[in-house]
Amino acid sequence: MGRELNRLSAVSVKKLAPGKYADGGGLWLYKREDGGGQWVLRVTVHGRRREMGLGPIADISLKDARDDATKWRAVTRQNLDPIKERERLKREAAKRLHLLKEIAEDAFESRKAELKEDGVAGRWFSPLEIHILPKLGKVPVSEIDQTDIRDVLSPIWHKKAETARKALNRLSICLKHAAALGLEVDIQATEKARALLGQQRHKATNIPAMPWREVPAFYGTLSDGTVTHLALRLLILTGVRSGPLRFLHDSQINGDVWTIPGEAMKGRKDKTPDFRVPLSDEALEVIKQARQLSRDGFLFPSVKRGVVSDMTMSRLMERAKMAARPHGFRSSLRDWIAEATDTPHDVAETTLGHIVGGAVERAYRRTDFLEQRRTLLARWAKHVTGQTGQVIQLVKE
Structure with missing residues (x-):
């Protein structure tokens, strides 16, 4: 059985002539005239034959192709279509990979009509742009939690209390916006961060006026x-x-x-x-x-x-x-x-x-x-x- 599952070798993958070659267990190599090739897994789901592309030989080694084939054969044994399951996993991963910067920009865009001069003065977005996005902008929004927020705001929580409050407020709006888009986020993260940051010592002062x-x-x-x-x-x-x-x-x-x-x-x-x-x-x-x-x-x-x-x-x-x-x-x-x-x-x-x-x-x-x-x-x-x-x-x- 071992030989039936591993008919190809790394050397043969490179030297084989154009054609279709079985490695065993439904894993096939489709070799092209130009020397390139594609890994394909053949499975039967609900009595229907399916061919699932696993990637080109230039990017996927023989060992990786065999590992992928093993994983997707296990999915097939659960009576699941591996192609549909892979697409589902991709969609879920895509939800998790929306970066905070993208969400913040989309949230700002959707609120421009509510802001004075469509927000051209930048006052709505600037607390995010200056204090949040430099450190969290490239983090997937689904991964942001209260400790991330606490760490990014703690340097200004007492020194620039009003600015920190605005930044936390804007971030809360962004998380709710992400949730409305169907993304998996913790919309309570900002309130949890507020609890971690504690009561602000700084008291708001009036803008100095000339007598x-x-x-x-x-x-x-x-x-x-x-x-x-x-x-x-x-x-x-x-x-x-x-x-x-x-x-x-x-x-x-x-x-x-x-x-x-x-x-x-x-x-x-x-x-x-x-x-x-x-x-x-x-x-x-x-x-x-x-x-x-x-x-x-x-x-x-x-x-x-x-x-x-x-x-x-x-x-x-x-x-x-x-x-x-x-x-x-x-x-x-x-x-x-x-x-x-x-x-x-x-x-x-x-x-x-x-x-x-x-x-x-x-x-x-x-x-x-x-x-x-x-x-x-x-x-x-x-x-x-x-x-x-x-x-x-x-x-x-």
Whole structure:
């Protein structure tokens, strides 16, 4: 029987002429004219003859072919079709080999419509790209467990608590996305990792803000007419967030009113109305200068492509050895409103684009306090440009 199962030799495999040669036990060598050949296993399943290719002789040695033949004959004895079983195993292996990087990119793509500007600012993806994917990106998503996640996040868990929290949140979304694709993943891995990482010691701190009395002096230094200086000036004058400002398009300005699309406002949903920003004379002058530097209608373009970044404006203040950052000017404005004016709460909060009141109250309120805010921001512009005046009182509509 041994001779019947091992009729060929490694030497004969190389020297045999074209034709079909049996090694025994259903293993055959199909030799071609060009010297190459193919291993084939013949089996009978459910009364039907099947021929299963095992690979070319250039890649599969005689010994490996015999080992494969033994394995698949055992499968046949279980009344399973070895060809179908091999395909099933391949499909399962493919599920396990989806890399986290691929899943993360697919998850991001499927969520772009939910993100501001389709996620072009990169804030959704960047926690993954910076802190997760460099170490776990090439790991099959099915193999990622809580210890992997703990090890990759532990260096920033306390030092960069908010960033680590975002990274863990994004990774959880990716694992759920993989599960929705039918992949075998542990969707509880992130919560288990959170338990392993423990309570974060770091407490979130507010973005440093410049005291409102110091704003005029800083505003005066923004005088060179560059995109960065003009962007910071308009940011200070309007009190808007940096996102809408950086993506300010000329088409959004009508006279002395800048209309920010509702979807560009932080925390807003698709049905949120647009937000109108009254522009003071000083703000209009800044816009006039910015138009001369605009590209494709965007008033604050970056040097190469796209628009000016948050980092560009922040670095200007950082290089000046300031603790304050651009976003903090919203706090400067709010403090000024509280301390130097007698502005009603609703008007003050609306000036910063905050949602005021509950859903029912907002449904019945038909004003956005545009005229009151126009007066308020005109007064703020006078303060910012170094002009002084008396405390003002605004009457709520």
